[in-house]
Amino acid sequence: MKRRTFVTSALGAAAISSVPYTSASAANLPAKTLSGGEIILSDAEIKELGDSLRGPLLRPTSAGYNEARKIWNGAWNDRRPALVARCSGIKDVINAVEFARTHDLLVALRGGGHSISGKSICDGGMVIDMSLMDSxxxxxxxxxxxxxxxxxxxxxxxxxxxxxxxxxxxxxxxxxxxxxxxxxxxxxxxxxxxxxxxxxxxxxxxxxxxxxxxxxxxxxxxxxxxxxxxxxxxxxxxxxxxxxxxVGPKVLNVSFMYPISDAKDVLNFYFDFNMNTPDDLYIGAGMAIPPGESGFAMISGCYFGDFADGERLIEPLRKFGKPLFSNVAPIEYVDLQKRNDRNNAHGHHYYAKSGFFTDIETAVIDNAVDRFTGTDSRRTLLLISPFGGEVGRVANDATAFPHRDTQYQIEISSGWEDAELSDGNVQWCRNYWDALEPFTSGGFYVNFMVDQQQEKLNENYRGNYDRLVALKNKYDPTNFLRLNANIEPTV
Ligand SMILES: Cc1cc2nc3c(=O)[nH]c(=O)nc-3n(C[C@H](O)[C@H](O)[C@H](O)COP(=O)(O)OP(=O)(O)OC[C@H]3O[C@@H](n4cnc5c(N)ncnc54)[C@H](O)[C@@H]3O)c2cc1C
CATH class of the missing domain: 3.30.465.10 (Uridine Diphospho-n-acetylenolpyruvylglucosamine Reductase; domain 3)
Structure with missing residues (x-):
């Protein structure tokens, strides 16, 4: 594949940028480069790539393009890549990489398409879409x-x-x-x-x-x-x-829901209950407000060991408070794993933030509960996932993941359907998180990272950051893979 060198003159650049990505002629296609510039891909070049792939190569005029450019978070569904290479095997991936590198194209990688911050889709560049590789x-x-x-x-x-x-x-x-x-x-x-x-x-x-x-x-x-x-x-x-x-196939499901007005007591109880529990017990907590409802607090999880032992362990939970609903019963592990699917529908608009807590102070709980509000159209969720156990037995520097010593991951997320409500809902989420963040260890889970946090990535990776930069310098010195929680190369 030969590289065509494109416009450096101001006139040429203006001509290209005036061609909207959506109306590219069949003969040439404007596309975005790694550095944010624009080039034109010729029909012959695109055809050569298309012929080299076993899976389909989609351009804006192709059937299936509009479906292929949609990811789970509808907030990013106005993005229009120049090309979507729907790879069907390793050779397709290699050919797509080669083409993108030769043409200096901006590249997004798509696996399951659940990037909350929209990193698996891009405007104008090329998506290397691996969703068809699903064996x-x-x-x-x-x-x-x-x-x-x-x-x-x-x-x-x-x-x-x-x-x-x-x-x-x-x-x-x-x-x-x-x-x-x-x-x-x-x-x-x-x-x-x-x-x-x-x-x-x-x-x-x-x-x-x-x-x-x-x-x-x-x-x-x-x-x-x-x-x-x-x-x-x-x-x-x-x-x-x-x-x-x-595992399983059945595990012991543990679910308790309480009135939202009891949320402070519920969370206080939860953090006490969860201390010194065995590794077989995974119990999280949280609060949820569905659109237009008053919401509820919850303690839920499962036990992977003998059911009778699990029942004994959760006895204090059974005795606590006045739940609106409770369920402690065996459930197929695969069914438990699907239980949150419907509440996370594809195509809605979502925003989320996450952090790690090692010590839980009462002030965190007070802040988290007092500020937790809903609207007629927003689904609001606060989720606390317990760490410890096997996670904490691995050293912080044994893998790139640097938060082994944390006790809890806490995440706030909100979802809504109407794009017009986005600014207000995103701002609500940011304000909520701003009030909680001072109580966290300062770090966040990169899989919930939003763009604002990119500048804190160095800090977030703690002692592992320098080693990550050295790896980036070795494997990706041009920052070809930059749509991610980006480790910037220094070479
Ligand atoms: C509804 C929902 C529930 C979630 N629940 C959890 C949870 O329980 N636990 C948890 O840990 N996280 C959870 N997450 C966060 C999740 O881990 C991230 O959103 C993750 O990026 C999703 O992976 P994906 O392949 O679907 O994403 P994609 O959007 O396809 O990819 C996200 C990023 O991963 C990288 N990537 C993807 N494929 C490849 C590849 N083949 N090679 C190299 N890089 C690649 C790219 O940088 C890409 O931008 C959840 C997210 C959502 C939306």
Missing amino acids: VHVDPFAKTARVEPGVLLGALDRASQHFGLATTAGVVSHTGAAGLTLGGGIGRLQRKHGLTIDNFISADVVTPDGRFLRASDQDNQDLMWGLRGGGGNFGIVTSFEYQLHR
Whole structure:
């Protein structure tokens, strides 16, 4: 693929920028470069790329383009990439990378498409879309799973549970395994089996310079260290291998809902209850206000051990307060993992912020409860996920994920349908978080990072940042992969 050099004159640049991305002729296509400039891709160049791919290459005039450019968070659905390369295998990914590099194109990587900050879609550049690469291969003898980058968590859970196995995965089954894993991977099994990255044993990777590498504790160990929490900064992962464990198929579901007016007592009780619980018990807490309702507080989770032991452990919970609803009963693990799906519908507008807490002060609870409000149209959620257990037994610098010593991850998120309400709802969320943030350790989960936090990324990675920069310098010195929680190269 030859590179066409494009316009440097002001006149040419003006001519190109006046061509809207939406109305590119079949013969040429304006596209955005890595540095934010614009180039024109010729029809012949696009055709050459299209012919080299097994999967479809979509441009704005192609059938299926509008569906392919939509991601889970509807806030970003006005973005219009110049090209969407719907890869169907490793060679497609390599060819797409080669083309983007040759033409200096801005690139977004799409796995499951759940980037809250919209990093898996871009305006004018090229999306390397791996959502069609969605095979899961479970080896029940070795207790491992090999997963392509378009796999959603529900498919991983389902295929693994077929053999009574599972690995740590997030709590909404339509989230992608790829992005979730590369940022850390928080889920119900984490206290028992660690974060997803603690079960991430190898990766096949296409590097920004087009090489194909294996990363594991034996091969390219430095890269493997960075993939365990450093996000999509170093290469494009075409296969994830996970360690699986015996789980279920039934686990003990634990759900209690209380009036929102009891929220302070509920959260205070929760933090006391959750101290010194065994790794088999994963209990979170939170508050939710559905649109137009008064809302509720909750304590919920599950127990992975013997049900009778679980019942005994949660006895204090049964005796606490006056729940509106409670359920303690065995449930299929795959069903539990799908339970939040409907409350996280595709295409709504969402905003979220997260942080880590080590010490819980009463003032945090007071602030969190007093400021927690809803509207007729916004769904508002505060979710507390317990850390500790196996997560905390790994050193902060053993993987790129630097928050092992935290006790809780707290996340505020809101969702609404009407785009006109976005400014107000985003601002509400920011204000809410501004009041809580001083009580946190200052760090945040990169998978919930919003653009405002990019400048705090160095601080967030704590002692691991310099090592991440060295890796970036080695594997991606031109910052080809920059639509992410971006580790900026220094070479
Ligand atoms: C409804 C919902 C629930 C969630 N629940 C949880 C949870 O329980 N636990 C948790 O830990 N997180 C959770 N998250 C956060 C989630 O981990 C991130 O949104 C994650 O980025 C989603 O991955 P994805 O593949 O779907 O995303 P995508 O939008 O496809 O990708 C996000 C980013 O990941 C990188 N990336 C994707 N694919 C590749 C690849 N093949 N190679 C290299 N880099 C790649 C890119 O930088 C990309 O911008 C949740 C998010 C949502 C929206």
